Amino acid sequence: MSPLAELQQAFCDALISPKAPSESLLKELVDDGLALQRFNVYRNNFIVLNGDALADMYPVIKRLIGEEAFRVLASAYVRQHPPQERALLLYGDQFPGFLESIPELSELPYLADVARIEYAWTESYHTQDQDNLSEKQVSEIATDKLGECQLLPHPSLHCISSAFPIYAIWQTNQSDDSTESISLDQGESHVIVLRPAIDVEVREVSRGAYHFLKQLQSGNSIDQAYETANELDDTFDPGRFLTKHLFDGTFYQITPSS
């Protein structure tokens, strides 16, 4: 390995390690008695600036566990999952799973699913722009062929379901000053996140609507999607759902089956 490659890797090893930098790296630095503090500027940059990016993506998680605990977790996350891309727009994609792996957080079993809403929000925010489904597109298809069609949800759509009332938790923690308390006895929650036009929307939906959208998202026909949704939630009413959402930006395309 070239001296440059060796030095850069030793430097990165020391940046990512929580331990003091190795003697062999310190020997490479010009020393005026402050070499260690000088190195620490870079380690602090690495941990804190990437932690800031994470805090920016997960404001609700930060409110839920408090600034101090968030910082501790963020530092550990940055060390375990350093940025893989140069643009930090989506840095933090592994954070929900990381939260699940922390034993001390097992008493907050809803945390990872709330984090999934927050990640979906940012991903949706940066998704490509896409025109919504038009009435013209739908009216061009023969009525008896409609059920066989694929009805494609907007590319920014994310579906998240949880055994816990994550929508209420997310919604209540949108600002610092909420005093509302939430009971986990409210049970499961189904959430969709999408950006139909300008702003990202987070909506709580019924179990049936959730499965209907998930089925459509995976490319199944409208008929198949309805049957699955109906099996899992016999209160699902496709007429009501589609009247409200067919043209509101939840969908962008309808295509006859091939």
Add this chain to the structure above:
Amino acid sequence: MKKSTSLLVASAITTALAMAPMTGVHADTEKEKCYGVAKAGKNDCKAGPGTSCAGSSTVDAQGNAWMLVLKGSCEKIVGGSLADKG
């Protein structure tokens, strides 16, 4: 596919189509001067906190030996499986 399903789905869609002009459900794409929430960019070229910060020091020499003190709005979330988990 059951015939009843196809009929139900087709009728749901044709209803939605017929209702569309009246429901005003179209996504609002024509707002002038509205570009959406302006989130701050995450890449820049500033330095962080310099020498004075916790970036290195919350962790002891053994590594990862941190303490997690949960002090946030999670205190207001009650009931459910929390009791079971004890």
Add this chain to the structure above:
Amino acid sequence: MNEAITSLRSAPARVPSRAGAGLKAVHYQTIIDEQPDIGWFEIHPENYMGKGGAPLRYLERIRSDYPISMHSVGTSLGSHLPLDRTHLNELKQLVDRFQPGLVSEHLSWSHGYEWYTNDLIPLLYTKESLNLVVEHIEQVQETLQRKILIENPSSYLQFKQSDIPEQEFLAEAVKRSGAGLLLDVNNVYVSCKNHNWDIEEYLSPITREMVGEIHLAGHAIQSLGDQELLIDDHGSPVCTAVWELYRHCIDRLGEVPTLIERDSNIPSFAELQKEVQFAEHYLRANQEVDRVTTR
């Protein structure tokens, strides 16, 4: 919607010899509503590498009113690893779409392994590094089909193995690759103080022909025992010493487009604009002198 945005008037691409400001998301709406008299704005292209959504819409709108400059933080010119093709192609797409008047990157590195530090780490200043940096600058310029500017870094440490002074390394890299120099005056000040370098000596190989842009920013001062370390946090107004150094630089270098950078403790746009006007005042005073002396 997109049609309405792109049909607006489009500002020229060229960045004028005026002062500009770093474009911050909190200022988007003020800039669109008030159309302030600012020469140009600078962005970090990495913040616009999403596939769609609000950031690109705002940029599209602001670009139609102002020239912009793209100041990349992600190419990692000094890394021993190859440049990231995906990132370069994304940069190329943004350059093609938004037609910036200037494109720049730092003399630094940010990955030693496949992961990325998101920080600008100083180089080992040796012949090996110089060859590598020149090669990487050439690759970027080839991809973008244009000249780029390379910025002198602010740094907190030096490597013993370095055997070329930073300013000579920089001047040589720029000459050999055909790139230009982005002279960050605050970085000159910060690095010279941090390493006890002589400022005049640092500036000596830097010529008028090299410099295509100047940066100004504030820094923090931290005491370590009886010594001080300057931290380039872009978190306060430009300090008096850096303004003086700036004046000295433009006396030597002439009218160079000058950017006020602010990345933390971001003030209101009006306050930021005052600093921009201050820089512009120096630039104009310099233009007056230039006119008198060339007559």
